[in-house]
Amino acid sequence: MSLKNDRSPLPLRALQVFESASRFQNFTTAGGELGITQSAVSRKIAELEAILGTQLFRRSGPNLSLTPQGKALAMRVTYALGDLRRACAEVQPTKGSSIVTLSMLPSVAAKWLAPRLGLFTDLHPNIDLRISASRDLVDLNAAQIDGAIRYGTGRWPGLAAVWLGAETVCPVCASSIVEKFAITTPADLLKAPLLHADIAEDWAAWFSAVGLEEPKVPRGPKLGDDTAILQAALSGQGIALGRSQLVADDLQAGRLIAPFDVKLDASFSYWFVSASDPSKNLVTVRDWIVQEFA
CATH class of the missing domain: 3.40.190.10 (Periplasmic binding protein-like II)
Structure with a gap:
């Protein structure tokens, strides 16, 4: 299959797997989020690379990073899937799940948050928590991110920062x-x-x-x-x-x-950052993260 014209069928599952892998930059963690194995993630990425005719990830031992082509695709796919999720949420009954999207470092997502996701889901089953893992300092408004766990001094203009902990x-x-x-x-x-x-x-x-x-x-x-x-x-x-x-x-x-x-x-601390008027669900997520750090 190729994507040379607008009528070509999109490899939607492969793009979904790529979007998760690009956020975590770790096939095992992405597989955990999607409920599939690490090898299944690897196969889907290889399938997508074959379709597009370009390499999306660089692999060097345990280290995984996006190529320039992978970064460009990840940005577009993340926004597209985010729009689809929001569209689906808009047509669901109001008592259905509510999406909260957080940004954080891949290491924090994989080593701190991932082992605790089950605890959060058990406590708050109606909140659909989504993670955007990136080493870049994401613009929350431009990327349509609700909040973030950041590592720094606590000074980010225009954002409210709650101290989580030092290390x-x-x-x-x-x-x-x-x-x-x-x-x-x-x-x-x-x-x-x-x-x-x-x-x-x-x-x-x-x-x-x-x-x-x-x-x-x-x-x-x-x-x-x-x-x-x-x-x-x-x-x-x-x-x-x-x-x-x-x-x-x-x-x-x-x-x-x-x-x-x-x-x-350490020179820096962890902070939870968001707009100054967070939603009720984001406050719930923030308070849970504060408690887990404590």
Whole structure:
């Protein structure tokens, strides 16, 4: 099938799967949202790429990102599907579900929100919560987003910001890494592969906090998204500087361990932002998120 004219049938299911995958930039999380497997998501994306004759995602190990063509398509598809959802909501009885759309970082969506979605649905079955995951600072009005979880200083002109919580940063890894490199002191971390991120709290700052001044920090993979960094740590690829809000569940479940107690205070905090006059449903979502962060 090709899309060379306006009468060509649209691959609607593949576009729906692409829209979810583009928001999360993670096939497993997208599959969870859609109720299908990761491999099914991958097949649909491959099908859409074949139809369009262009690559939509770049794949580099655990890291997934949109190509320029993928970004352009994602923007249009997100708006189109949003319009369709709103059109459907408008013709439903008023007692039906109400859509609330939130924007947040892919890492927050995958590591913090996704494990809690069932709790929210159980408490508020009449609110249809939709997530737009993006590393870009989304214009809420232009993108027709109701609210957002943002990571920053709390100052966004024209928006009301409610503080959710701060966080700390410390080394985390799989237990196999500790055993493999016989890690017993902070200096032992220099023997292991270190994973690097684009956050202000870097390895040099952490080693300085434990008294190792100007250590020769080994170079290692730098992954821009925390989801990819933590997945690499979970699979035993190295040691990451984990942000406490994103690694709490993995630490509690024993999937990751924190070899040392020394933590850095993060430069930024999490905030819930919205217009100054949020809807009743958005207030419900906001209050639930505030409670979960607390």
